[in-house]
Amino acid sequence: MKYFLVGYMACGKTRRGREMAAELGIRFVDLDAYIVDRERRSIPEIFAAAGEAGFRKLETRYLQEVCELYGDFVMSTGGGAPCFNNNMQYMNAQGHTIFINTPVDTIVERLIRGKQKRPIVSKLNDDEIYDFVCRHLEERLPYYKQAKEEVK
Incomplete structure (x- = not known):
């Protein structure tokens, strides 16, 4: 079975994915x-060389490549992966999608602690990070909600 963990950045996809796969x-x-x-x-x-559109094309290509190369796996996707190029529909057709629905305050706290690793928020102050996450998450939530399962 192929499992795809989706959700906003810093929601815990990678940690939970490693645990689930083990x-x-x-x-x-x-x-x-x-x-x-x-x-x-x-x-x-x-992103600097190809822009977001170029990155999203690569993301879709490699998502499909992993699905073709490997049988059973647990994948943590990037936060934007489900939102572009019909990737969410593709993942739903390929296996079981799980939305990691983490509270905004938890996400913001994690992003503030590790913001140097996240260029998208590295230049924002704490209040700006909170506003950015709320706005951005609202845009992406309709895609995440298409997952077959939701966990808190």
């Missing part, structure tokens, strides 16, 4: 790490 005895794939490995460039470098 529990099930199957492969764990972090889609962003897979992209970095295949492209030999960091996500910020890809």
